[in-house]
Amino acid sequence: xxxxxxxxxxxxxxxxxxxxxxxxxxxxxxxxxxxxxxxxxxxxxxxxxxxxxxxxxxxxxxxxxxxxxxxxxxxxxxxxxxxxxxxxxxxxxxxxxxxxxxxxxxxxxxxxxxxxxxxxxxxxxxxxxxxxxxxxxxxxxxxxxxxxxxxxxxxxxxxxxxxxxxxxxxxxxxxxxxxxxxxxxxxxxxxxxxxxxxxxxxxxxxxxxxxxxxxxxxxxxxxxxxxxxxxxxxxxxxxxxxxxxxxxxxxxxxxxxxxxxxxxxxxxxxxxxxxxxxxxxxxxxxxxxxxxxxxxxxxxxxxxxxxxxxxxxxxxxxxxxxxxxxxxxxxxxxxxxxxxxxxxxxxxxxxxxxxxxxxxxxxxxxxxxxxxxxxxxxxxxxxxxxxxxxxxxxxxxxxxxxxxxxxxxxxxxxxxxxxxxxxxxxxxxxxxxxxxxxxxxxxxxxxxxxxxxxxxxxxxxxxxxxxxxxxxxxxxxxxxxxxxxxxxxxxxxxxxx
Numbered sequence: 001x002x003x004x005x006x007x008x009x010x011x012x013x014x015x016x017x018x019x020x021x022x023x024x025x026x027x028x029x030x031x032x033x034x035x036x037x038x039x040x041x042x043x044x045x046x047x048x049x050x051x052x053x054x055x056x057x058x059x060x061x062x063x064x065x066x067x068x069x070x071x072x073x074x075x076x077x078x079x080x081x082x083x084x085x086x087x088x089x090x091x092x093x094x095x096x097x098x099x100x101x102x103x104x105x106x107x108x109x110x111x112x113x114x115x116x117x118x119x120x121x122x123x124x125x126x127x128x129x130x131x132x133x134x135x136x137x138x139x140x141x142x143x144x145x146x147x148x149x150x151x152x153x154x155x156x157x158x159x160x161x162x163x164x165x166x167x168x169x170x171x172x173x174x175x176x177x178x179x180x181x182x183x184x185x186x187x188x189x190x191x192x193x194x195x196x197x198x199x200x201x202x203x204x205x206x207x208x209x210x211x212x213x214x215x216x217x218x219x220x221x222x223x224x225x226x227x228x229x230x231x232x233x234x235x236x237x238x239x240x241x242x243x244x245x246x247x248x249x250x251x252x253x254x255x256x257x258x259x260x261x262x263x264x265x266x267x268x269x270x271x272x273x274x275x276x277x278x279x280x281x282x283x284x285x286x287x288x289x290x291x292x293x294x295x296x297x298x299x300x301x302x303x304x305x306x307x308x309x310x311x312x313x314x315x316x317x318x319x320x321x322x323x324x325x326x327x328x329x330x331x332x333x334x335x336x337x338x339x340x341x342x343x344x345x346x347x348x349x350x351x352x353x354x355x356x357x358x359x360x361x362x363x364x365x366x367x368x369x370x371x372x373x374x375x376x377x378x379x380x381x382x383x384x385x386x387x388x389x390x391x392x393x394x395x396x397x398x399x400x401x402x403x404x405x406x407x408x409x410x411x412x413x414x415x416x417x418x419x420x421x422x423x424x425x426x427x428x429x430x431x432x433x434x435x436x437x438x439x440x441x442x443x444x445x446x447x448x449x450x451x452x453x454x455x456x457x458x459x460x461x462x463x464x465x466x467x468x469x470x471x472x473x474x475x476x477x478x479x480x481x482x483x484x485x486x487x488x489x490x491x492x493x494x495x496x497x
Contacts (some may be wrong), residue, residue, distance in 0.1 A: 010122070013125045013416050017128070020162070046196050048135065059198070064180075068189040070210070079289030079399050083290070086313040100173075106486075106489040114172075127175065154307045202299075207240060228253035231254055239263055264291055267290050273286070286318055288480060323487065325340070327351075337491060339478075340476070367467060368476050371434075371435065373407055382397060382442060386446055400449060401451075403452055404438045408455060421482070
């Protein structure tokens with residue numbers, strides 16, 4: 001699906017990208033058949049990389065810092081990116097810093113950042129169709145021996161949505177002269193599209209927990225096996241304190257790979273550094289980020305030597321990091337919006353504790369806006385949210401109002417183009433099946449709460465704004481980054497963050 005050369009806009013690129021989404025019916029069929037990601041996904045990525053003219057060794061020029069994990073990998077990547085950018089401004093290297101993350105909050109181009117900013121619409125569209133055209137034009141006669149394992153991929157084929165964006169990021173960063181690139185894995189690690197990088201300058205694994213059960217397994221040791229797949233011989237590897245089952249697997253896999261995996265205690269040099277939020281989990285992420293940045297700079301800047309104190313670039317990078325949609329507060333006259341993209345049991349519990357701390361001493365009503373689409377286990381995430389807020393109230397009250405909505409952005413026009421998602425059952429979204437299930441669960445957890453279900457994020461926000469009470473409304477928006485991104489787009493009238 002390529003548009004004409006004279007009209008290849010950002011909107012055209014997003015439409016073409018959306019055509020690469022795996023439809024819900026296919027996902028459901030694979031799920032029922034027990035088909036999970038495997039080594040073929042990495043082989044395919046190598047083949048597609050060859051088709052657009054690169055070898056894995058070309059990625060060595062990017063100085064990749066590779067991060068996997070369940071909780072905190074996004075924050076860790078943001079910290080590393082921020083530190084490296086500030087170091088690069090005051091030293092010879094790295095000259096330009098790339099950041100690849102997922103998902104996006106408002107615009108797809110947020111996933112590919114250079115020097116702290118999303119690539120422009122013009123750059124995204126140009127490079128998107130550059131990759132598209134190279135894949136369209138490829139023929140077996142032009143392939144080389146390294147492509148021989150690619151026999152099952154027909155000419156002109158494209159990788160699926162997330163893998164295409166990963167492929168695109170490599171092309172963008174190589175063309176734009178990026179000297180250090182921070183890569184967040186998507187799901188897992190071993191079979192993730194980002195795992196074709198053979199010689200990262202550093203690898204990090206953040207806190208592990210239960211997430212993406214179908215793809216990775218239902219126990220933390222199974223999940224740890226996948227996350228450990230990013231470790232590479234010759235690349236420094238770091239992790240933070242893990243639960244025993246995960247720690248054992250990480251060390252076993254490190255031994256198999258011949259990698260010395262360093263387990264980091266909280267970095268004492270962070271004393272006095274203003275980490276936001278001021279919580280133990282974020283200091284673990286900052287500790288991991290410091291170790292990764294130091295390892296990267298040892299490889300990228302011959303003049304860099306770690307010291308007993310954190311350099312000013314590190315302190316500024318940690319304190320001034322901007323990572324939208326995580327522990328963020330937006331104030332309006334009648335509503336204080338507390339926004340956090342937490343989407344696992346543990347991260348939602350932490351988000352609830354953060355919300356409670358922010359609201360302490362404020363008399364206004366507490367309101368929850370929540371959604372998580374397409375994951376059957378999400379209904380079980382609600383109890384920790386409910387009980388955490390209730391336990392913090394001397395009167396034993398929790399959220400007085402709870403609003404469940406879909407991820408549809410606008411009441412009249414539906415999804416913003418960048419939010420179109422074919423992976424969810426459209427019937428379930430239209431009938432708000434998941435949201436009604438959430439509402440039934442909450443009615444059992446807290447019969448005193450006023451619970452409503454609405455069909456769009458815009459209507460959820462309008463509903464909260466209509467609430468009155470003694471004092472300012474204190475609202476928590478959480479459950480998914482898709483929900484948080486749509487909400488921020490509406491609250492700010494922004495096209496990208």
